[in-house]
């Protein structure tokens with residue numbers, strides 16, 4: 001069978017996961033574009049990449065045989081790059097968050113439909129072994145209807161650099177909430193991506209001027225740069241199905257340690273998928289755990305689902321799934337329609353935080369409407 005040919009735009013921290021995921025699924029990575037030729041060259045070392053470019057336009061012209069493109073740039077460039085590649089007839093895999101806002105995501109969705117090409121995002125936490133184990137229990141009815149869930153990505157000191165693109169709203173779309181959409185996405189996945197109704201949210205800006213809250217990852221600080229995004233968001237979402245969801249996302253909150261989890265309460269079982277990061281952020285004391293909380297034969301029981309450890313947090317598996325989905329051997333783990341629903345919730349959260357009012361989610365062409 002003909003190998004799928006892929007090209008990567010942006011040699012940032014996620015590029016190695018895209019590369020490994022694509023190649024493990026049998027695809028080739030034949031081209032790489034980065035506006036910084038040094039970063040492109042450094043990434044290419046030891047990897048079998050044939051062509052290097054400084055931007056997507058050059059890559060599409062110089063390597064027309066590409067079947068698919070992945071986009072790993074700052075968030076502001078997701079929409080134009082995704083649409084450019086789709087319009088040239090390529091399947092596209094794009095980093096999270098899908099775009100700066102829901103309006104952009106609507107344009108990307110339309111472009112993928114028009115091109116008839118796959119558009120998939122790096123919601124890598126769905127591809128974690130524990131998430132895949134849990135969705136199977138949920139789909140087979142073991143949890144019953146999920147009434148309520150809590151989605152948390154809580155960092156104690158994890159601001160990804162000060163003054164770089166992450167902290168500049170015009171380039172990132174926002175702070176902790178838009179940067180850490182994974183648990184919101186995972187909770188919605190477990191709940192069946194129900195149609196949202198209202199949201200009431202708040203945003204906080206504490207510690208955004210305090211270097212003691214810088215994370216052990218991220219990009220270098222820029223003294224002349226802008227820092228105008230939130231360090232934490234909290235919100236409550238209701239759905240037309242009667243379900244509800246609490247969201248907590250933070251880069252910096254005085255919490256015991258970094259906690260990444262979705263918990264839920266169903267009519268037959270509760271459940272939890274959790275990663276507790278190590279004491280210093282990324283270290284060996286971290287744990288991944290997955291439970292169903294059940295009642296059986298009159299007993300309350302906790303069913304621990306033993307899972308293989310995946311240090312990549314599903315990033316390699318998700319990129320492989322993109323290739324399999326193009327080849328027709330697997331269903332895509334996420335869709336652009338879900339990405340649009342997610343972006344509408346995030347837009348409405350920011351709107352609610354700034355107006356201090358509940359917001360109706362999902363008005364066509366915008367975040368939501370004020371009550």
Ligand SMILES: NC(=O)c1ccc[n+]([C@@H]2O[C@H](COP(=O)([O-])OP(=O)(O)OC[C@H]3O[C@@H](n4cnc5c(N)ncnc54)[C@H](O)[C@@H]3O)[C@@H](O)[C@H]2O)c1
Nearest residue numbers: 010011012013034035036039072073074075077095096097
């Ligand atoms: N899935 C995850 O867990 C995860 C983790 C970290 C970052 N990300 C996402 O990955 C994306 C990139 O983040 P990062 O931390 O790698 O950023 P980064 O700034 O470290 O790297 C981005 C790279 O893209 C290049 N670049 C920027 N604009 C370009 C353009 N128009 N054309 C070609 N090259 C361009 C830069 O030179 C740089 O090498 C973001 O959307 C971020 O949210 C996802």
